[in-house]
Amino acid sequence: MSASVAMIVPGDVRTRTEIRAAFGGSPQGGICPSEGMHSVNLYSDPDVGEQAGYYDGWLAEEDELGPVFEYTGAGKSGDQTFDGVAGSGNRAILRHAEQDRVLRVFTRVGKLPGSDTKTHRYLGTFTLDGMQPYVWRRVHGEDGLERNVIVFRLRPDGTVQRAVQDVIPAAQETTVEFVPFQAVTAAMFQAEPATSGALPLPKQRVRKGTRARKAAPNSETSGTFVVPEAFTTKLSIRAATAATVAVRHEAELTQAYKAHLDRAGHKTGAFQIKVKGLTSTLRTDLYDATDHVLYEAKGSNSREDIRMALGQILDYSRYVKTPEHEGEPKRVILLPAAPAPDMYTLLDRYDVGVVYRADDGRFVGEVVPQSNQ
Structure with a gap:
C-alpha cells in the first residue's frame, strides 16, 4: 500500500x-x-x-x-x-x-x-x-x-x-583561524521585489566633540575571520514587519560602510566564533583588519537597538584577536543616524565608539578612514 x-x-x-x-x-x-x-x-x-x-x-x-x-x-x-x-x-x-x-x-x-x-x-x-x-x-x-x-x-x-541524536554537537575546544577576504553575494529574499529604492531613515543628530579611548586588556580568544556577506539586492517588504525592515537596513548599512573601508584600502571581514560548550556559531557584523576595529551594526538608532548592540559588541570583542594586533579590538557601533546624546554617555562608559551615516551619505566618526577614491 x-x-x-x-x-x-x-x-x-x-x-x-x-x-x-x-x-x-x-x-x-x-x-x-x-x-x-x-x-x-x-x-x-x-x-x-x-x-x-x-x-x-x-x-x-x-x-x-x-x-x-x-x-x-x-x-x-x-x-x-x-x-x-x-x-x-x-x-x-x-x-x-x-x-x-x-x-x-x-x-x-x-x-x-x-x-x-x-x-x-x-x-x-x-x-x-x-x-x-x-x-x-x-x-x-x-x-x-x-x-x-x-x-x-x-x-x-x-x-x-x-530527538537528542539530532542536536548539533557542542564545540569541544576553541580555535582561531584567520581567513582572507573573499567576496560573497547574497540572493534576494523574493523573486519580484514589491518595492525598490531606499527606505526612509531617521533624522541625524550630530555629536559635538570626542575623546580618546583607552586600550582594552588582552583576553583569551576564539574566532575565524571571514568575509561579511555582500548585500547587493533590495528586500521585498511585502507583508514585512518593522523588525524585518530594520534587519535589511542593517545589512545595507554594513555593506555601504564596508565599501567605504575597501575604498580606503582597508582589509575587511568578520569573525566567526565557536565557543566551547555551545552548539551555535556566533558571527560579528564587520571587522576592519587594518585598524583592528570591530563593528556591530544596527538598522536604526533607537535606544533599544543601541542597547542591544552594546551588549553584543562587548560579548563578541572578548573573543577577537589576531596575530597582527595586540589586545582586544576597538569597539564601534555602526548606525544609520546619530544616537541621542545620552546614548553617547552610555557608550563612553564602556569605551565603545559610534560611526553613523550623515544626510549626505558620508560616514561620521572618529575611526572613519579617509577614502582613497
Whole structure:
C-alpha cells in the first residue's frame, strides 16, 4: 500500500520511495522541491555532512522565538551559491513561502534490513526564520579546502520531533583561524521585489566633540575571520514587519560602510566564533583588519537597538584577536543616524565608539578612514 500524507508523521521512518509518494520530490539529492505536492523535502545525512565540514541539526541553545534547526545548503565542494543550476535547491528553500511550499525535514537513520535502501526519519514541517533566514559560514570541505556554505535557520511550523541524536554537537575546544577576504553575494529574499529604492531613515543628530579611548586588556580568544556577506539586492517588504525592515537596513548599512573601508584600502571581514560548550556559531557584523576595529551594526538608532548592540559588541570583542594586533579590538557601533546624546554617555562608559551615516551619505566618526577614491 502506498504511503499517504496522513501516514507519515514526525518520528516515522520511511524510505525515499514512500516519502515521494506522500510529498513528491526527486529520488536523489538533498533538496527536493515538489510543485505538485507544494513541498520542499530536505534530506540530511549526518555522515555525509560531517565529511563535508558541517553538521545539520537542532541548536541546543534556544532564543526568545524558540528552537532552531540548522540545515546546510546544496554544494559539496567550493562556495555554495543561490545562482544558476548549482543554486537552484538553495533558491527553493529561500523562496518556499512565496512559492506556497512547505519545508519538510528528513534525517537518514540507516537501511532496510538486507538491502542498500536508505531509510529516513521525518522530523516535521518548518519555515525559514523570518528575522535571519540564513547565515554564511566558513567551513573546511572534505577536500580540506575552506569554503563558504549557506546555513538555513529553520523554525518549527507545527508538531516536530526533537530527538537528542539530532542536536548539533557542542564545540569541544576553541580555535582561531584567520581567513582572507573573499567576496560573497547574497540572493534576494523574493523573486519580484514589491518595492525598490531606499527606505526612509531617521533624522541625524550630530555629536559635538570626542575623546580618546583607552586600550582594552588582552583576553583569551576564539574566532575565524571571514568575509561579511555582500548585500547587493533590495528586500521585498511585502507583508514585512518593522523588525524585518530594520534587519535589511542593517545589512545595507554594513555593506555601504564596508565599501567605504575597501575604498580606503582597508582589509575587511568578520569573525566567526565557536565557543566551547555551545552548539551555535556566533558571527560579528564587520571587522576592519587594518585598524583592528570591530563593528556591530544596527538598522536604526533607537535606544533599544543601541542597547542591544552594546551588549553584543562587548560579548563578541572578548573573543577577537589576531596575530597582527595586540589586545582586544576597538569597539564601534555602526548606525544609520546619530544616537541621542545620552546614548553617547552610555557608550563612553564602556569605551565603545559610534560611526553613523550623515544626510549626505558620508560616514561620521572618529575611526572613519579617509577614502582613497
